[in-house]
Amino acid sequence: MTCSTVAVSSRPSTVVLAAFVLGIVSVSLSGCGGDIDTVREIQAQRQVRLQAESQQDHLGEAFNLLNRLVELNPEKARRQISYHLNRWSETRTLPDVELSPLLRTVSTVLPAEVAEDRIGGLRFQAADINHLRDAYVSRRIVEWADHPRSDDPLLRSWMEAEQNALPEAEALKLQTAARLFDWTLRNVAHEPLEPTDAAPPPFEMPMGMTFRGAGYRQTDFNTMWRGRGDWLQRAGVFTLLCRQASIPAFVLAIPSQETGELKPWCVGTMVGQQVYLFDFELGTFIPGPGQEGIATLQEARSDESVLRRLTVQGFFDYPLQMSDVQQVVALLNVVPEAISPRMQLLQSGLVGQRRMEVYVDVDALAKRIDDVSGIAGVRLWDIPILAEVYEQELKKATERDPLLLFWYMNRYAVLDATEGTLGVGRWRHLHGQFDTDEEENIEGARTLYLAQRAPEFEIEDLRIDVDLQKAYAVRRQLGTDAEEYDLQIQQTQRMMRLAKRTATYWISLIQYDDQRYDTAESWFRKRVLTDDQQSFWEPAARYNLARSVERLGEIERAIELYKTDGDPQEHGNRIRARLLSQQHDL
Numbered sequence: 053m054t055c056s057t058v059a060v061s062s063r064p065s066t067v068v069l070a071a072f073v074l075g076i077v078s079v080s081l082s083g084c085g086g087d088i089d090t091v092r093e094i095q096a097q098r099q100v101r102l103q104a105e106s107q108q109d110h111l112g113e114a115f116n117l118l119n120r121l122v123e124l125n126p127e128k129a130r131r132q133i134s135y136h137l138n139r140w141s142e143t144r145t146l147p148d149v150e151l152s153p154l155l156r157t158v159s160t161v162l163p164a165e166v167a168e169d170r171i172g173g174l175r176f177q178a179a180d181i182n183h184l185r186d187a188y189v190s191r192r193i194v195e196w197a198d199h200p201r202s203d204d205p206l207l208r209s210w211m212e213a214e215q216n217a218l219p220e221a222e223a224l225k226l227q228t229a230a231r232l233f234d235w236t237l238r239n240v241a242h243e244p245l246e247p248t249d250a251a252p253p254p255f256e257m258p259m260g261m262t263f264r265g266a267g268y269r270q271t272d273f274n275t276m277w278r279g280r281g282d283w284l285q286r287a288g289v290f291t292l293l294c295r296q297a298s299i300p301a302f303v304l305a306i307p308s309q310e311t312g313e314l315k316p317w318c319v320g321t322m323v324g325q326q327v328y329l330f331d332f333e334l335g336t337f338i339p340g341p342g343q344e345g346i347a348t349l350q351e352a353r354s355d356e357s358v359l360r361r362l363t364v365q366g367f368f369d370y371p372l373q374m375s376d377v378q379q380v381v382a383l384l385n386v387v388p389e390a391i392s393p394r395m396q397l398l399q400s401g402l403v404g405q406r407r408m409e410v411y412v413d414v415d416a417l418a419k420r421i422d423d424v425s426g427i428a429g430v431r432l433w434d435i436p437i438l439a440e441v442y443e444q445e446l447k448k449a450t451e452r453d454p455l456l457l458f459w460y461m462n463r464y465a466v467l468d469a470t471e472g473t474l475g476v477g478r479w480r481h482l483h484g485q486f487d488t489d490e491e492e493n494i495e496g497a498r499t500l501y502l503a504q505r506a507p508e509f510e511i512e513d514l515r516i517d518v519d520l521q522k523a524y525a526v527r528r529q530l531g532t533d534a535e536e537y538d539l540q541i542q543q544t545q546r547m548m549r550l551a552k553r554t555a556t557y558w559i560s561l562i563q564y565d566d567q568r569y570d571t572a573e574s575w576f577r578k579r580v581l582t583d584d585q586q587s588f589w590e591p592a593a594r595y596n597l598a599r600s601v602e603r604l605g606e607i608e609r610a611i612e613l614y615k616t617d618g619d620p621q622e623h624g625n626r627i628r629a630r631l632l633s634q635q636h637d638l
Contacts, residue, residue, distance in 0.1 A: 211345075301320070305381045508584075573601055
């Protein structure tokens with residue numbers, strides 16, 4: 053699919069012309085000696101009608117542009133969305149909002165003058181669109197991931213008991229939090245904090261960051277889009293999803309007694325007065341006392357068995373114990389734009405199908421969190437701000453260093469591309485549009501992914517078949533010698549194989565989310581986890597294969613898959629295997 057440009061609506065010009073014509077008609081009527089009062093009344097009525105007609109649904113236009121973001125020229129789309137939001141806000145009054153004192157907690161990475169500029173601006177800017185895009189995509193995911201078929205079988209009986217014990221609203225939020233955690237584990241492949249694959253030499257970065265540093269080496273949106281991330285990035289995505297479900301979620305960090313430095317530990321979700329614990333580094337919720345359900349912070353602080361049972365004898369010693377979590381700090385995953393008065397104003401206009409959470413009252417939220425026993429303070433998390441800076445610095449570096457650019461393109465080009473079959477398919481996937489809608493003429497993610505799976509013989513023959521080269525738009529430019537052209541074709545083959553294997557893995561995920569567990573099992577086992585289709589999706593595919601097998605009732609086989617040595621999420625997988633054994637008396 054080619055990029056489209058967005059044109060400014062011609063309607064305002066039409067309105068001006070209509071008003072001009074109305075003026076001529078009015079003058080003509082007056083000159084003819086008619087009843088001037090009647091003329092003025094007619095003119096006033098027409099002016100009111102024209103003004104009403106000239107009021108485009110600017111908010112609707114902005115929302116529609118967000119919906120079609122991957123189909124449009126990114127820069128022009130950002131300008132158009134900003135234009136429509138500013139037109140919408142022209143007749144409205146921005147609320148008076150003082151800068152939150154919480155901004156001081158990230159002053160080392162966000163100076164006061166920069167914060168004031170990003171938060172206090174009265175007009176929507178192109179920089180706001182990333183925040184709106186993140187909220188929009190997170191909201192779309194929540195709409196289809198928060199579904200009864202998403203419930204984790206391990207939590208089923210415990211969740212039923214909680215529903216009887218908790219007020220209905222709290223029970224529903226707890227259930228939603230568990231579903232969103234499960235979606236994140238299955239759909240965002242676990243990468244180590246320190247990547248081990250080959251990369252160019254590191255280069256100097258600001259704010260103490262390092263090349264490929266943990267947490268900030270990609271934004272939350274890129275983590276969702278690429279479907280890969282370290283545990284800090286997975287935690288970031290989970291907190292965004294929870295926000296769209298109106299569930300407070302935050303990273304819990306343990307302060308060093310010597311330096312005061314904060315070490316992220318897990319994610320807490322606040323339901324009622326309790327904070328439930330999800331450990332993304334392990335890749336599992338923290339089991340409660342007796343290995344039942346999801347532990348709360350209160351239980352982790354009062355029952356030493358909760359954290360002790362996270363140790364897997366002979367494989368892994370959990371580094372924390374009860375005494376370490378008596379006082380923790382909550383870190384809020386909030387960008388400056390989310391606390392701006394313009395987002396507060398916009399929030400008031402987002403209703404019905406357009407509803408999404410774009411504004412965060414961080415001071416009120418911080419007070420509510422800080423009232424929880426065991427939480428010794430609330431701060432803004434610096435990771436989302438660092439991720440923005442890192443992205444900008446990496447872009448500059450790739451423009452200077454061809455070797456770095458080649459490495460980046462080789463690793464991310466296929467995953468980052470929004471145009472083309474794979475990119476549109478990914479966008480539809482995140483929207484939950486799995487199947488083709490014939491009436492709306494919208495191809496579903498499954499169809500688009502299947503189209504990306506070129507036969508291996510075609511990929512192989514690309515080097516020698518000129519017709520195939522033409523079909524795949526591989527062109528030999530003037531002045532390119534045969535050897536250089538052959539290298540270009542080989543690079544194209546690598547990209548085609550990566551796109552094919554990525555599409556295959558994502559189809560397998562869709563099969564699972566469609567409750568086609570037998571089909572998902574077959575796709576993960578026969579199409580992803582095969583010797584001739586090796587890719588970086590293998591550990592995640594193995595985990596999802598185990599989840600599919602578990603859904604099919606083959607518990608012993610699932611347990612063996614969870615016990616695979618060397619996977620990034622191995623320790624959490626082994627804890628799940630232990631919980632399954634306990635649940636099924638194996």
